[in-house]
Amino acid sequence: MHSFPSSAARPFTLSDFDFALPPELIAQHPTPERSASRLLDGRGAQPVDRIFHDLPGLLDPRDLMVFNDTKVIKARLFGEKPTGGKVELLVERVLSGNQVVAHMRVSKRPEAGATLALAGGGGFRATLLGRWPDEQGDLFRFVLSNDAGDDPYALMQQHGQVPLPPYITHAASSEDEQRYQTVFAKNPGAVAAPTAALHFDEALLAALDAHGVQRASVTLHVGAGTFQPVKTEDLAQHQMHSEWYDVPEATQRAIQACRARGGRLIAVGTTTVRTLEAMAASGHTCGDTRIFITPGFEFKRVDGLITNFHLPKSTLMMLVSAFAGYEHIMALYRHAIESRYRFFSYGDAMLLSRQAANHAAI
Numbered sequence: 496m497h498s499f500p501s502s503a504a505r506p507f508t509l510s511d512f513d514f515a516l517p518p519e520l521i522a523q524h525p526t527p528e529r530s531a532s533r534l535l536d537g538r539g540a541q542p543v544d545r546i547f548h549d550l551p552g553l554l555d556p557r558d559l560m561v562f563n564d565t566k567v568i569k570a571r572l573f574g575e576k577p578t579g580g581k582v583e584l585l586v587e588r589v590l591s592g593n594q595v596v597a598h599m600r601v602s603k604r605p606e607a608g609a610t611l612a613l614a615g616g617g618g619f620r621a622t623l624l625g626r627w628p629d630e631q632g633d634l635f636r637f638v639l640s641n642d643a644g645d646d647p648y649a650l651m652q653q654h655g656q657v658p659l660p661p662y663i664t665h666a667a668s669s670e671d672e673q674r675y676q677t678v679f680a681k682n683p684g685a686v687a688a689p690t691a692a693l694h695f696d697e698a699l700l701a702a703l704d705a706h707g708v709q710r711a712s713v714t715l716h717v718g719a720g721t722f723q724p725v726k727t728e729d730l731a732q733h734q735m736h737s738e739w740y741d742v743p744e745a746t747q748r749a750i751q752a753c754r755a756r757g758g759r760l761i762a763v764g765t766t767t768v769r770t771l772e773a774m775a776a777s778g779h780t781c782g783d784t785r786i787f788i789t790p791g792f793e794f795k796r797v798d799g800l801i802t803n804f805h806l807p808k809s810t811l812m813m814l815v816s817a818f819a820g821y822e823h824i825m826a827l828y829r830h831a832i833e834s835r836y837r838f839f840s841y842g843d844a845m846l847l848s849r850q851a852a853n854h855a856a857i
Contacts, residue, residue, distance in 0.1 A: 506730070506731075507730060507790050507813070507821070508728045508729065509725050509727065509728045509729075509730065509808055510728065510808075511821070512807065512808050512812040512816065513807045513808045514807050514825070514832075516807060516832065516838060517832070520832065520835065520837060520838045520842075521662050521837075521838050521839055521842075522837040522838060522839060522840070522841035522842040522843075523663055523664060524670070524841055525670075525693065525841045526841075528696070529547075529674075529678070529693060529695060529696040529699075530546075530547045530548040530695065530696050530699045531546065532546070532547045532694050532842075532843045533545070533836055533837070533843040533844075534546060534549060534550065534843065534844050534845065534846060535830070535831055535834075535843065535844070535845035537823070537824075537827045537845045537846060537847050537848075538799075538846060538847065542826075542827055542830045544834060547694045547844060548698075548699055548702070550699065550703070550801075550846070551699070551702045551703050551705070551706040551708065552706070554703070554708050554761065555758065556707030557707075557753070557757055557758030557759070558709070558753070558758045558759045558760075558761055559708075559709045559711060559749055559750065559752075559753035559758055559759070559760050559761065560703065560708055560709070560710050560711070560761045560763055561710075561713060561746065561761070561762055561763065561767050561771065562679065562689075562695075562710065562711070562712050562713075562763045562764075562767065563677075563689040563692060563712070563713055563714065563715050563717075563767045563770065564677075564679055564680060564681040564682055564713070564714055565681075565682055565683075565684055565689060565715060565716050565717060566676065566681060566682055566684065566685060567657065567658070567675060567676050567680065567683075567686065567687070567688050568586065568652070568655070568684065568685065568686065569651045569652055569654075569655030569656055569657055569658075569672075570585055570586040570587075570597075570651060571583065571584070571585055571655055571656040571657070571658045571667075572584040572585075572586065572597075572613050572614070572621070572654065572655050572656075573613065573614045573656075574612050574614055574619075574620075574621065575611065576609065576611055577605070577609060577610065577611075580602055580603065581601070581602075582599065582600070582601040583599070583600040583601070584598065584600075584611075584613075584621060585597055585598040585600075585658055585686060586655075586686065587634055587686060587718050587719055588684065588716065588718070588739065589684065590636070592638070593638050593639055593640060593646060594624070594636055594637065594638055594639075595621075595636070595637050595638075595639055595647050596627045596634050596635070596637075597621075597634065597635055597636075598633075598634060598635075598719060599635045605623055606623070607623055607624060608623065609622070610622045610623075611623070611637075613639075613654065614654060615641075615650075615653060615654030617643060618641045618642035619639075619640075619641045620639075620640055620641070621638070621639055622637060622638045622640070623635060623636075623637055624636040624637060624638065639651075648683055657671045657672055657675050658686045658687065659671060659675065659840075660687065660722055660839065660840050661722055662839055662840075663841070674693065675693070675841075676688060676693075677689065677693060678696055679692075679695075679700075679712070681714075682714045682716075684714075685716045685717040685718075686717065686718060687717040687719065687722070687840075688840065689715075689717060689764040689767070690764065690803045690839075690841075691763050691764035691765070691801045691802045691844055692763050692764055693840075693841075694801075694844055695763075709749060709752075709753065711746040711750070712743070712746060713740065713741065713742045713743070713767055713770045713771065714740060714743075715738055715740040715741075715766045715767070715769060715770045715784075716739050716740075717766055718737070719736075720735075720736025720738070721736070721811070723736065724808060724809070725808055725810060730787075730789055730813070733787065734785075735785040735787040735810065736785070737783045737784070737785050738766075738784060739781075739782070739784075740769070740770040740773060741780070741781040742771070742774050742780045742781065743780075744780075750771075759798035759799055760796055760797055760798050760799070761797075761798065761799040761800070761801065762797045762799070762800050762801070764800075764802060764803075765800075765802055765805075765811050765814050765815070767797075768788070768797050768800060768818070769784060769786050769788070769814075770784070771796040771797055772786060772788065772792075772794060772795065772796055772797065773786045775796045776795070787810065787813075788810075788814040788818075789813045789814075789816075789817055790813065790816050790821055791817065792817045794818065794849055797818070797849065798848070798849050799846070799847065799848055799849065800815070800818055800846070800847045800849075801844055801845070801846055802815060802844060803838075803839065803840065803843070803844050803845075804831055804836060804837075804839065804843065804845070805839070806839065812824075815847065818847060818849055818850065819847040819848065819849070819850050820850040823850070827845060831843075
């Protein structure tokens with residue numbers, strides 16, 4: 496029997512989102528077929544065990560599915576300081592002028608102006624400019640370059656490694672290069688995959704089309720902050736990481752058309768939820784967002800959600816609890832553990848409806 500918090504009195508604290516997860520349920524590799532993952536149907540009072548390729552039959556032809564089309568870049572780079580000390584960079588975003596923003600793992604931080612020799616040859620190097628976004632920032636700004644004058648995206652593609660999550664214990668392989676990427680990945684810039692979308696293959700997308708379900712895309716470049724733990728019991732004290740998003744005009748029109756025909760907006764993944772709700776809250780169709788969704792949040796766009804199972808005490812546990820109801824989510828997680836579902840990025844998925852007194856289940 497696994498311990499889950501019981502009913503939490505508001506305001507919620509970090510401990511309310513903790514639970515015991517057997518380590519063997521953390522998926523280390525994807526299923527042989529993307530759409531063969533398990534799908535926990537959590538729309539009703541009682542969970543229903545399904546397979547992911549059952550999804551088209553669970554949706555209404557009037558519905559609109561919105562995907563995150565970000566593309567994971569090979570953002571993990573290795574090298575040496577001028578002194579010979581080892582250094583590891585995890586590029587968080589690409590700026591203009593061949594500049595990148597990165598996390599730096601090193602025994603002793605080099606001074607601004609230092610040039611790191613990066614693995615890959617051809618004069619591949621990173622010159623440290625300073626901290627980012629300011630002198631107190633946790634991240635660092637570099638210029639990436641080589642003797643051939645390639646841009647940062649080309650350099651990372653040539654010499655970088657897929658930035659697998661910290662709970663996946665093997666080194667990135669050719670399998671990960673293919674499977675830690677959605678089949679429709681388009682816009683490079685993410686250091687973590689929008690993992691709910693990893694379950695979709697071409698056959699499933701064709702089945703959704705045949706069923707009449709419309710599809711649209713947004714872009715949110717998922718940052719490494721998605722894996723950072725919340726460190727304060729008081730959730731109001733947590734500083735959410737910033738991520739860049741864009742909602743194209745075609746997607747805005749598709750959302751309006753969905754509403755007009757009485758359909759429901761189904762977000763594929765929490766990154767899509769954050770994008771659509773950030774747009775609704777700010778009125779901006781693109782930019783940076785630090786939106787932090789916790790129980791009590793009023794959703795303005797998303798009606799249904801497809802999502803993987805998330806880490807204990809994570810901001811994503813808070814988001815799904817806000818969406819489907821805290822007690823309901825905790826009950827679904829109890830069922831998932833007892834039924835041996837696979838957890839996290841390469842794990843299984845669930846289908847949720849938005850909690851609302853006057854909201855119809857999807």
